[in-house]
Amino acid sequence: MADREEISRALASGAGQKDIAISIGRCESVVSREIARHGGREKYRAHTANAKARSSRERPRCRKLDADPVLRERVTGDLRRAWSPQQISGRLCRERNGGETGMSVSHEAIYTWMYALPKGELAEMEIARGPAGPAGSRVAGPGRRAPGSSG
Secondary structure, three states: HHHHHHHHHHHHHHHHHHHHHHHHHOOOOHHHHHHHHOOOHHHHHHHHHHHHHHHHOOOOOHHHHHHHHHHHHHHHHHOOOOOOOOHHHHHHHHHOOOOOOOOOOOOOHHHHHHHHHOOOOOOOOOOOOOOOOOOOOOOOOOOOOOOOOOO
């Protein structure tokens, strides 16, 4: 809040962004984004900028898959067909029409949504979570020893 108040006072006195950045010990680009994000040189106010920044950080946020039932149904259908979240995300990205962002979701968002579900809900939806161990781990076959084992 102190930095925002300093920015507000400096803007009122007519100081430039470079001078403001030096006075608060921040990069000029940070100051520029802060001013642009919260109303520009004429409308910037420390109190409203701080309130807006605080509300944008609030958690928990609604997940995209929870908010969009059409997208959720598409993703769950692809998960039932044993597609990975990366495959689903890539496919949705390729199918987008003219920059439309409604039917797109990152693989990280899919994983986050899956692991946030209550225990057993994926099984009820007939979706397997995949291997429980680390990626690439293998069980030693007959007559073979697992790496790192003795004997």
